Amino acid sequence: MHLVPEHDDTAAATLVVNRATAARADGHLPSRRRRGLLIAALVAVVTLALSGCQGKLSNGFLPDTISDSGRRVTDLWIGSWIAVLAVGAITWGLMLYAAIRFRKRKGDETLPVQLRYNVPVEMLYTIVPVFMVAVFFYYTARDEAALTDTSKKPDVTISVVAKQWSWDFNYIDSNVHESGVHVDPSLPDARAKMPTLYLPVNKRVEFVLNARDVIHSFWVPSFMTKLDMLPGKTNILQIVPTQTGVFQGKCAELCGAYHSQMLFMVHIVPQAEYDAEMKRLADIGQTGLIPVDVSREKMVPADANKIPAPARTGGN
Numbered sequence: 001m002h003l004v005p006e007h008d009d010t011a012a013a014t015l016v017v018n019r020a021t022a023a024r025a026d027g028h029l030p031s032r033r034r035r036g037l038l039i040a041a042l043v044a045v046v047t048l049a050l051s052g053c054q055g056k057l058s059n060g061f062l063p064d065t066i067s068d069s070g071r072r073v074t075d076l077w078i079g080s081w082i083a084v085l086a087v088g089a090i091t092w093g094l095m096l097y098a099a100i101r102f103r104k105r106k107g108d109e110t111l112p113v114q115l116r117y118n119v120p121v122e123m124l125y126t127i128v129p130v131f132m133v134a135v136f137f138y139y140t141a142r143d144e145a146a147l148t149d150t151s152k153k154p155d156v157t158i159s160v161v162a163k164q165w166s167w168d169f170n171y172i173d174s175n176v177h178e179s180g181v182h183v184d185p186s187l188p189d190a191r192a193k194m195p196t197l198y199l200p201v202n203k204r205v206e207f208v209l210n211a212r213d214v215i216h217s218f219w220v221p222s223f224m225t226k227l228d229m230l231p232g233k234t235n236i237l238q239i240v241p242t243q244t245g246v247f248q249g250k251c252a253e254l255c256g257a258y259h260s261q262m263l264f265m266v267h268i269v270p271q272a273e274y275d276a277e278m279k280r281l282a283d284i285g286q287t288g289l290i291p292v293d294v295s296r297e298k299m300v301p302a303d304a305n306k307i308p309a310p311a312r313t314g315g316n
Helices: 011-026 032-051 068-101 119-147 271-283 309-313
Strands: 156-163 166-171 176-179 196-200 205-211 216-220 225-229 235-239 245-251 263-269
Touching: 068 119, 068 225, 156 196, 156 216, 166 196, 176 271, 196 271, 205 216, 205 225, 225 235, 263 271
Parallel strands: 156 205, 196 263
Antiparallel strands: 156 166, 166 176, 205 235, 216 225, 216 245, 245 263
């Protein structure tokens, strides 16, 4: 370790210190009261921001999850925050220690010896961040691979087609469909008019995702997982819903003028209720599947083959 003085005490340095002391006396530097008000304002802003979060401290202020993948996302989120807060505590602790230990003493008008560099400390500041990034990368890559894994056999397969500004749902196994239209959420009974996606609880559902016009994104916030829908391409996502109820779904990719109104409802129900809904769709004539390949962008052949055959071009 080398400690190299950069500046010695000089008359000019003493003059600078004296000027700084005079500035403090004249009130040009922030007073203790002003700093206290700033801290109070910061605490108020943080409190207000946290009050708008849906979750609670135990789940990192995320929404309560209703899927198998959501628990993995929540654990990664909480673990990341624990690591970041620990590093922050150490960093702020060192800063406060330095501020208190090396503060200006009353009657001391000289400048401390200025140091140019400290090799061990600089190595520490380089190695620790690289190690942190590597750890974050490992856990993120591990969880991403698990979230996008589609190797398991699904219990239900649903073809989801996004369009400006609504959704079509093809229930492949039941050979029925629902075609949505754009609904203004400010209208009375808007939720009842939105397209509705039915899912059986505790069953592995495979979503085959396609876009009819521009880039969209399939997102049910309570699933804690979303996936883009690209024109001409096919993406696949598997989810196991773990809780019954009614939840909101939406597009998470800016897709045009009414992007914010591209909404749908998700009903997670017991198997018997799901079967009853499939029968209802058949009884009202919504049999057969809506063709996926009727879109602005020509399907990439390899991606077209990922779409279940009946939904590729429509039909029974």
